[in-house]
Amino acid sequence: MTINDITTYEVADRFTRYVQIDTQSDPYATSFPSTEKQKDLSRILVQELLDLGISDAHLDEFGYVYATIPSNTDKQVPVICFCSHVDTSPDSSGTHVKPLIHHNYQGTDLVLPEDPSVVIRFADHPDLANQIGNDVITASGKTLLGADDKAGVAEIMDAARLLMQNPEIKHGTIKILFTPDEEIGRGVNHVDIAKLGADFGYTMDGERAGTIEDETFSANALTVTIQGVSVHPGFAKGKMQSAVKIATDIVAALPNDRLSPETTRGKEGFVHPNRISGTVEEATIEFIIRDHNTALLDSHQREVEDIVKSVIANYPKSTYQIEVQEQYRNMKEVLDQHPQIMEIGMEAIRRAGMEPERRSIRGGTDGSRLSFMGLPCPNVFAGGHAFHGKQEWVSRQDMEQAVKTILHIVALWEERA
Template identity: 75%
Template sequence: MRSFSINAIKDFEVAARFMRYVQIDTESDASSSSFPSTAKQKDLSRLLVDELQQLGIADAHLDDYGYVYATIPSNSDKDVPTICFCSHVDTSPDCSGAHVKPLLHANYQGQDLVLPDDPAVVIRCDEHPDLKNQLGNDVITASGTTLLGADDKAGVAEIMDAARLLMRHPEIKHGTIKILFTPDEEIGRGVNHVDLDKLAADFGYTMDGEKAGTIEDETFSADGVQVTIQGVSVHPGFAKDKMVSALKVAAEIIHALPKDRLSPETTSQKEGFVHPNQIQGGVDKAEIDFIVRDHKTANLEKHEAELRTIIDGVVGRYPAVTYQFKVSEQYRNMKEVLDQYPQIMEIGLEAIARTGIVAERRSIRGGTDGSRLSFMGLPCPNVFAGGHAFHGKMEWVSRQDMELAVRTILHIATIWEERA
């Protein structure tokens, strides 16, 4: 039996790393055609490369697309599968990621957290039930005017601290470990240019989940639908019985969507939805962008068919109006791949349990880089990073949960080595 105990490790740096990383603005931009979508994402990535190299990880580098690749060599004499740990550096454009001021609320005692830069922003314990599990812990928030960036700089910091500990403690036996940091995950482009041949990993784990103890092997399957409406534009002074505003037709379509089902605000668990998330245009032409989600891939076509029927019903009242309906595949439920490799989840669940907390298998009402990586040939479930209330000013994470995530990474590495 090995004498070294991962759970006895106390010299974590994950919280300090996290609070340093979130101060670097890495917000992505869906309207940009460049890759990465914002050059500032590379500011953090360059720092990560420097820090990895300082740890002695010689091959750490940043490529032209903004990906960070690094290898921790095996210290085992066994033939161990190569495992990749992955997180994304960008933050959501839903809320500003500029000038983030992280605050550590030490020894949290269940009080509401009033954020000082905007006292109207209050993280209330009764609205964030997972805060009840943080009594005595150190909770980190932003200051009230920005998001925090725990999605997914918590995962980045956890992988970085695990890398430090693996390099410092050769008694932790492991196979080859690959590190991958991606840009643009928040806008759905996170793995568009990843080089899996260069990565050369057998299996992976994204560190991009929420509550401590959870690991997710199931995501939505996702399509995007763009509806383009061609109206009839006439000078408004002479428009009677001639003009048909494409923008008004678009509004009617949105109004005709189901009110009590098939929407994000009326569904939960594994129920799917059709969600209009952007509308633009004018009298002549208007566009509505929809996202279509369901855990069963086959249901996407059903939802899209229902959407088309709704549109036909509205447009049919205006003989001069036409429309186009374009479906784009975004990602698919990674469970379809992960079920073929049950050992990945078995080891993930065991690793979490070894930290001393209850391991919970979950599905996620969303997607991760792991969704697409799984279908690209790198089966990749999603492990908790500890963050909560993502994409908004009330985002928070605790130091202790991030430390549990670091321990989980170390246990995953050792269990793969043990089983080899």
């Protein structure tokens, strides 16, 4: 039996089970993982891997799942890792997710029953045009769905099942890695690369079927802390300098027609204030700084500081501090040194019956940081759309295509060894 002859997939069943487990991460927690409930899914995954006969599957103290599918070939094949993350975004509730399967979708708007104001409109989601006749999975209207990235998790799990059950698919050693806290930028903080023991990897965390991504943003976090002057408001004339008002002045002075998520696309970078907190005496503005060109991050940060200096000049008794933290870098800088990874990924997509589309990500993945940790790692489609919100959706057929792509990737590495 060839890979394309496989007709029995369990990926949709796995996915609809996994999304019902709340694994939302917490950006303000100091623990790792940031929420213990992420391990609820990870423990299930370990048991399912053990049940498949993958004997070394285990959950470590940090919430990572490691597992190995042994080689079944005499060839010396590079060790390939497949990685997805178990956590869901803090941007929308992941509690009591109720997945709904819209069978034989016919291009209608999808009104989600538990909140009819949430409508997945055909006109607003052009990729729905590719789903006519497919089974589209959504949440019920009160939560996100969790396709980011439980679609990827389910795809890797089903591919593992098929590899264990079909030894005629020849492959080298395969490593599986499931991470926590990817959504809050900490996904690989404690990955043990030596223990993982892989040469190359693929994250299953992309969007549209047929896409493979080898370029991400480079990313920094920038925090502005403002020290104002606090005085009793009844006696504040000529004395008070509110840190809260200074912070809002800074945000108001940011450019709107450029360098903003709302007005940029493609490879254009941005400066995004995503949280303000504080009091009259002290306030903070948390920014994320993004650009595909790493060298431009410094320019964007200088522009923010110039704005801060200009605003703070109007408050002579107040001061500020700026702290910059590196988050991740454009993985293309590493992947360009290993062109065979992308070549095999794209050929696998072709063999699965799709035309590959090479893309850049206006964001990052675990693969961004893994690439710079010594595991070059592009990002393959998982099939989800409209991530991080109540309109999130994925189709059963696209997830099955992702499983098929994984199988072709491992077969191609063995074939070309």
